Amino acid sequence: MAKDSLTNLLSQLNIQLSQDEHPQVEQTCLKLLDSGCEDPADVFRRCLVAVIQQDKYQKALHYLKKFKHIDERFGRRFALEKLYIFYKLNKPDEFNTLYKDVITDDLDTVFKKDIESLRGILHVRAQYCYKNGLYQEAFKIYQHLASHNGKNQDSKIELACNERVPLSVATELMNMSPLVTPTDESSYDLLFNESFIMTSLGKYNEAIELLEKALQEAINEGYQNDINTIKLQFSFVLQMMGKTAKSKEILKSLLKELKTDSPFYLICQNNLNAFSDFSKYNTNFNLLLRELNVERLNTFNLQSFTHEQWSNIQRNILFLRLFSNVKIHSGDSILSKTAHKYSKLVDNVTLESYKTQAKKLYHHATKTILSGTEGGTIGILLLTIQLLITEKEWENAIRISELFLNESWKSSFEKFNDSQAIVCYILFELYKIKGRNHSKDVLLKKLGSVRTQLGGKIQENIPFWRHVGFELLSIGNAKESKALLRVLSSFIKGNGDELVDRIVSSNPLDIAQGIDLVRDIDVDELIKLGVKPLESSAKRNKNNAVSKVQKRKALELKNKRKIKRVEKFLQSRDASKLPDPERWLPLRDRSTYRPKKKQQGAKQTQGGAMNKKSEQALDISKKGKPAANKKVKNKKKGRK
Template structure:
């Protein structure tokens, strides 16, 4: 037996069998004779991977033990990846230095949503392609770039615009389309999706069934783009052309069903939608959606539950999620959960009625960012912007005074700073907005580029441009420092170069402003003589005017017609020789010539006269007002009952 085993192993090594089934049979035969033959176990694992029998391969590794995992480390990492264990696969692949390990590590990092690490690995692989297929590297790199855009890490993407080589294969065109859609460039994304569809249909080495399988994700993405553009009729028609049951991938199938429901022009039945979404996507393992997709699907679930009037269940479910997180939390998903929780407590009320239901939650969750922004929005929509500003100021002051590093970091989050600055601008508090931007800029300037969040650069640019409008030297110097730092970090940034030139034109060098277009090129197409002869636009005389006046182009213009005199507003009986009544501006009843008619009118007139009373005994004087009596009381008549007697108890 001992002499037979080496012979079988040697034969297995020297064989040139092309059929992986035959290799598997030979390996199993060798293992039967010797269970500890690592070469036979290794050959068996490779054959199983070639046959796409990944579950059998992981069982083979379990049977082979740690020695087999050590000997076939690359195959073990790939098997872990294919069996839905990307985290373990990445950990194993990091222990190797060969290109195969980098490939597995990059794919595993992509699946674990560590897109930054995946981008670094593919960049190293693309620097020295060696025997790798350049097209495959380009496809994988494009997929990673698209995911970086979706997860708000677009600053790590080196290539924003697709090149000519990206339009040669439908896979690269599709990835470029996804990147454009993630950046909000829906028009370009639609064009690239059509290009990917045409390239896929033109392939001759794919069967019709294979083409349809490749076209399904492209169609699902087209439905999303059309719906985002508001072209609901086209989106619904394209969604109806997809049979979700024909999509093999469970996550893609679920997303296609949700997009089809959202693209429908007719309002969906909330109870049917709730039933569809409630099924969840647990059956899609291991190819489950990415986290940003899962976040959107969960938001849809909460929205449909609220439409189905399941307020109590939604409030309980979201409260359990929020209880596991520490506030303040800048994660967009948990803040969306907080908004859903507030909506559940509002119970379909809006405006001030919703505020009455939501404000008590603030006592229990004073640092909940999603809840605070919801209340701020309700304050603004109800016309109470002052309360919104007060709430934001107290919240930010509380974070600033906190000793917790996480809370202090959240104080200058770009989203919160932009919210309070927008409130200040709407209220006309320009100085408060500049002060807030100045504090935020000073905070983020102390951080390095990789330590800043995605929106910090945009916040610094907004702060610099706003501080340039200030008359304070301190603000203008800070603006200069901001644009200087931004230009050092990215010399191709035209905004930073323009800001640096505006902040300090006397010290800006040609090297710093090299990315800007020269003024001569900007005005090259402008005909100055034509502009001058056409006339200079004049500002409107009235703020409500919508047209502007221009002086005539030539001096031979027709003279203006003389103005017609206004018709006279003088009375018909006006006599210029007679002096006007000096009391003509007074009301009629206040003039000295006014005489009321009737007894009631005269009595009322006497009462209105200061220091006077009607004459006792009913004697009235037509010619003069009554004098002020020394003493007297004006008595009203008592109504008499029957027989002239007064009413009352006898």
Template sequence: MAAPPSDLQSLTALLRQTSLKDHEGVLKAANAVLRKSKTNIEALHVKVVSLLKLDRYEDALRVLEEGGDRLKERATLEWAYTLYRVGQYADVESVARKAGGKSRGLRHVEAQTEAHKRMQYYRLENFPEAADLYKQLSKDLSGAVENEENDLWINSGATDAQLEWAGLGYLAQKKQPSREDMEAFEMAYNAACASIARGELGQGEVLLRRAKDLCNTLEELSDEEKTAEILSITVQQIYVLTKLGKIQEAEKLSSEISIENIPEISTRRIAQNNSLIATEQQINPYLAHRIFHCSLPMSKTKKPFGFQASLLRRNNYTIDLLSLKYAGVIKSTAKYISEHPSPTVSADVNSISVLNAAAQAQNQIGKAGLKEILPLLEKRPSDVGLILTVLQLYLLTNNHGSAIHLLESFLKRLEASSTAADQDVRFAPGLIGVLISLYSLQSRKSHIRTELAKAASYWRCKPKPSPGLLGAAGKALLGSSKPADHATAAEIFESLKEQDPDNRLSIAGYIASHVTPSSDLLKFQADIDKLSPIPRLDAAALEEAGVPHAPTLGASASKKRAADTTTAAPPKKKRVRKSRLPKDFDPSKPPDPERWLPLRDRSSYRPKGKKGKARAAAATQGGISASEKDGEKIELVGGTGVVKVEKVGSGGGGGKAKKKKGKGTKR
């Protein structure tokens, strides 16, 4: 049954008012038409749009399902967006594939879906695909609607921040905030989140303050919307202040907000969690347990992101441990570990392994903790989190040798495996860093170079190697005296320079590994100009943190040069008591330099009598010294004052001749 023309005309006239913002009025007009004609496709479409504008996503989905395939074909974009808002992400992909990706709106929805989709298993959100979609949309702006470019900037910044949080920062399009990020509060907030994820907390705090200021001055938002946005920014700001150690500022800021007024349930849960930490007072663990678990349950579409859920899960187990709930933690963490393969480099799984070990040891450390945890290694020999826990306990007991042996044995087992996943764990940058740190404690430089060279050789064959690990390997190999190591370092820095031509470490390593005394510096002038001028550099800090050249001076020469360039402080004059000075001491006269020698050995000594003159004659040049008669020979070595004493053999098997003591002789 068709709708009366008058109703359709009134509805069409109402929709033509493009500046209309009364979505309730549009919904009433659509319902009036549908009461007379339930299958009117245009009225159903208008109703769906109105419900979406009013954030009534479940009602919009119900109308779409009742409208059938005809309505879904007409309102494909609205259908995909509704599925996205209710959390049916797999269905969004199906709708987008059926539409063939022709609509820019559908591609936007698909990108949002990839950015928010929860993955099975322990994997984090699938942000790389979202970043690629936004990159494609930014390149081709033909057919773009009003303000779409601005939306692309905001969504791309959010995706970059999520890539940083997920540990995939090398895939982010922007690594540092730009001037455009200071123009809108959404951009400033996304740039702040990316900086915080990279560990640049100071920069993140500045950007959060900027986002607050921009939000307050925005006229497009109502007071309620401004309050909601500023609450979210403040929750992030409390986290940053707590990480920076500014507990008093964080506690004051936390007391100024009302957690109950935060509209988003996931943000409210995070704010409640951070309030337990942002305080200088030691909170009762049982009270913290009650506060932590009193939050509202979250729906499917309001759940936190994967990295946030992981932190909340760990905090839950930590509070249980503080509340002495060891048996419950052991049971639940053991189940979680058994559901995931081992070995793995997942921070989530390995952190749960650490908490499982803490529950087994009942929060004991040192030898008592080792006694409880070591038997677990027999059951879980490939558990990376457990191995790192045992390593930490070995280090706390100064048992460095056992720590190195444990990690070396584990890595050897992985190296013998034929599984590609095990090889990725074997050469994981984090584990390599732990092993290098252990070798550094024992100054095993050759082992450090060997291990870094092996790791660099493995990751250079991969499509996306770790720049940090390759840079560390290049620096270590440059300090080697082997030409082959220098050649490998040159290849490493050349590849790093190709990946990031503006990275100073890569440029410095490239120059250090390629320039020789016979090289033409003009070929490297463009790269040299990218580095800081020498007068502005701190030489000591550069040698400590920069790329070292091969040593050209010996150890003695280096020490001598250091002694020449260092101005020694004048020695403090020692005070001598008067009781220790001779009676005829005159401070204006220099002391006799031979005052420590026996009287007969001084140059001013003159023997008296016949026996004294005979002894003096025996000590003249060509005579036999008393020391040679006793069987000893004294020799000065190298003119440095070092004395070498050797025995002079008597030619036979006899011992030392006995010296006769004269009768009545006094000296």
């Protein structure tokens, strides 16, 4: 192609970019690349941008493969566009490989460098982290971008929204660092994100107020997609508050407006089905899976859902398939591995009794824990505990939980993880049910050793150690409880924890504060409820499983009673009366045995005793009286 033709194409490219005609820009760039140009890297980057603006990410990936020679030579110049394509197509391996090539340092080192040249890449990285469940890294990046926005490179409202997005899933991140960006009620996007945080914290009334403001702003703007999104969240919050009628009404109105093939429609349909009570005996799970349109859901993957949404959908589908007795394949998640093993151990998940299932899972979980506590062991353990609790086998549930912790802490206390924290939560509740205060004291002492070895790392799980602090307080160990809560209060940022602050405070309790603590207690209602006496041990259900300790105590009590009976017999016995010499024979074979009249006519059996009359009847040596001769009657002769 002639030089003036190339110039014309480049001028067309600039005009089309200014007019936002992305399809024409794409075609112009392709012509330039096919004909040869002086700067193929810049032209190819513009081509990728045009395709991205059209949301044709699969097509962009095709161009990367088609012009591989340009990518290999000038790939660094359009690395941002490539990262965005991999992020939108949910290709984590390709994304991470390219990201590590572009940014070789860790995140803290990157923040110390010139951020302007890496600002776009950090934006894409933060979005990728949020979609794939790396909420802490996403929150850290957004906070850094928001605090280094002096030249207003990014919109303050967008940065404020992005900073709050990870907190909607992981609210504990607020303890690490307070929010950098302020709240602006003029933006319904920001109000919407704030409502997510309030919902996660359980503050539903505050969430409703924010959603009402956001919905009104969205209606004024006229963006229907945003209106539908806010209504869906509104329905969810109402459902959490127990206002099911209003929640259903909103979902049904959304289903009438939305397209049936959209992911938003499927989410509304799933939320509406969540109001139904399912039974493993009466529900047709295969039909339910068809109604949920599982095949259509699986086609969307993470391209249309967040990591949390996609995980919830996959978990629900797996449970429905499990109770429909479909074979479960073991995947990467702990839940799929647990369901796979569960379906193999149990013959029929629906029909087999929970007692039998609990017994099978208990023996399997014991062997699994003894072989190692890492990997998917926690899944099998939690399922076993759930079945044991269903059958009220409290002692077995406690025993297998303690076995897991003892095996985990066999070498040292340094490797404390979330699995161990979950089991500790369960043990605290089980100890409370069975009234085992000594066992709770032993567990708290072990957790004290864990805390000593962890040191400052306890701030990674503040809610758990806060719970431990209150458990120490419940057994009267106020000194250690205050020491632990005082350390935790130093890690809590922002407004802090009011209850923890009151406990660790050295000031005496103010009467006004005490009144505030008991203000919500209705004394008259408590009096109306009355009291329920504790159940005595004699009325306990005999069908409950008995532990080895209880069996040993029962045997000791039985032996004591036997000894007392013998002593009492020896005191009142007649020494002149000898024992029966035939006492070793069966009762019927003794010479002193006399059957009752009703038993005399009974059928005699070999080895049994009989009276004299019966013996004479069977004696064949004695002949009875001869029978009288019967006269033979002559037959009458007939006529010849």
